Amino acid sequence: xxxxLSVVKIGGNLIEDPEGFEHVxxxxxxxxxxxxxxxxxxxxxxxxxxxxxxxPKMINGRRITDADTLDIAIMIYGGLxxxxxxAQLQALGTDAIGMSGADANAIRAHKRxxxxxDFGLVGDVDSVNAxxxxxxxQAGFTPIFCALTHDGKGQLLNTNxxxxxxxxxxxxxxxxxxxxxxxxxxxGVLQDVEDENSVIHHIDSKGYDELLAYGIISxxxxxxxxxxxxxxxxxxxxxxxxxxxxxxxxNPEYTTLTL
Numbered sequence: 001x002x003x004x005l006s007v008v009k010i011g012g013n014l015i016e017d018p019e020g021f022e023h024v025x026x027x028x029x030x031x032x033x034x035x036x037x038x039x040x041x042x043x044x045x046x047x048x049x050x051x052x053x054x055x056p057k058m059i060n061g062r063r064i065t066d067a068d069t070l071d072i073a074i075m076i077y078g079g080l081x082x083x084x085x086x087a088q089l090q091a092l093g094t095d096a097i098g099m100s101g102a103d104a105n106a107i108r109a110h111k112r113x114x115x116x117x118d119f120g121l122v123g124d125v126d127s128v129n130a131x132x133x134x135x136x137x138q139a140g141f142t143p144i145f146c147a148l149t150h151d152g153k154g155q156l157l158n159t160n161x162x163x164x165x166x167x168x169x170x171x172x173x174x175x176x177x178x179x180x181x182x183x184x185x186x187x188g189v190l191q192d193v194e195d196e197n198s199v200i201h202h203i204d205s206k207g208y209d210e211l212l213a214y215g216i217i218s219x220x221x222x223x224x225x226x227x228x229x230x231x232x233x234x235x236x237x238x239x240x241x242x243x244x245x246x247x248x249x250x251n252p253e254y255t256t257l258t259l
Contacts, residue, residue, distance in 0.1 A: 005176035009165035029092035101149030109149035123157025128171035188255035
């Protein structure tokens with residue numbers, strides 16, 4: 001029987017909120033078994049860019065990453081946010097180790113090809129070094145991944161944290177019974193966006209198609225749901241979507257996705 005593994009991705013809004021940030025790390029530290037955390041950088045990259053006189057460029061809500069912006073992302077994701085998370089988890093008794101995709105050759109990617117938009121130094125994931133991550137878990141470490149990958153030729157790349165979480169969960173599913181958790185500000189996937197308590201507790205492939213057809217899942221949730229079902233179709237056992245309270249034992253208020 002496979003050991004269990006939890007891959008938890010925390011959203012930028014949690015990182016920005018000191019109380020929420022402490023709470024989610026406390027819950028994460030109490031989770032049993034093997035676990036991995038994935039994080040982005042919240043709005044801190046935008047804040048730091050503006051402080052340094054670099055105006056952030058966005059297209060359709062996605063950041064254009066030029067060389068200066070990448071340097072700031074490395075400072076924020078791989079430095080400031082990563083080390084704060086690691087220090088906090090050590091205080092909570094979790095032996096965390098901060099990682100980028102370049103560390104232990106964990107996540108290789110290529111620069112996203114220019115089709116209609118040149119996103120700059122943004123990476124699309126090619127491979128995950130599951131064996132290297134397994135060895136870290138085996139040694140008793142809890143890997144904490146930031147939203148940076150590398151191309152194997154010395155270039156770091158800014159990479160979507162939801163995608164990194166999905167690709168890590170997929171790569172580890174040969175070895176583990178893997179659950180992927182996407183923690184964000186909502187309680188889960190909502191039947192009615194205006195009603196915070198209208199959580200849909202379970203969605204399978206058929207239900208997902210119906211929710212798409214009725215326009216209940218749209219806009220910002222679409223890429224997240226795409227990552228969820230991409231993970232499920234590649235042997236991840238289940239995907240859970242909700243706010244940090246879904247990590248509490250016995251709390252049923254979140255969305256579980258299965259095939």
